[in-house]
Structures are given as structure tokens and as C-alpha cells.
Amino acid sequence: xxxxxxxxxxxxxxxxxxxxxxxxxxxxxxxxxxxxxxxxxxxxxxxxxxxxxxxxxxxxxxx
Numbered sequence: 001x002x003x004x005x006x007x008x009x010x011x012x013x014x015x016x017x018x019x020x021x022x023x024x025x026x027x028x029x030x031x032x033x034x035x036x037x038x039x040x041x042x043x044x045x046x047x048x049x050x051x052x053x054x055x056x057x058x059x060x061x062x063x
């Protein structure tokens with residue numbers, strides 16, 4: 001049978017390991033979110049061309 005302090009130390013060590021694993025999982029999830037966002041942006045590359053009027057005059061439109 002373990003002493004109460006030994007049980008507490010073991011539980012605290014397990015909590016530390018689980019917290020480290022959770023922190024790593026959160027980092028990986030954030031990296032995946034960033035990668036997904038980049039992939040979505042690149043999937044519409046080059047951006048669609050928009051016609052703009054230079055002086056408000058349709059005859060002077062440019063891409």
C-alpha cells in the first residue's frame with residue numbers, strides 16, 4: 001500500500017504528463033488550422049481579377 005504522499009506525488013506526476021500531452025495536441029491542432037487556412041487561400045490563387053475604374057469612367061477601366 002502506498003503512503004498518501006506517494007499517491008499524491010504519483011497523481012501530480014501523471015497530471016503533469018497529461019498537461020504536456022494536451023499542450024502538444026493544442027499546438028498540433030493550431031498548426032493544422034494554419035495549414036488548412038493556407039491551403040484554402042492557395043486554392044483560389046491567383047485571386048480573381050477585378051475590373052476597376054481609374055477615374056470613375058467605364059472607358060478607363062483596367063484589370
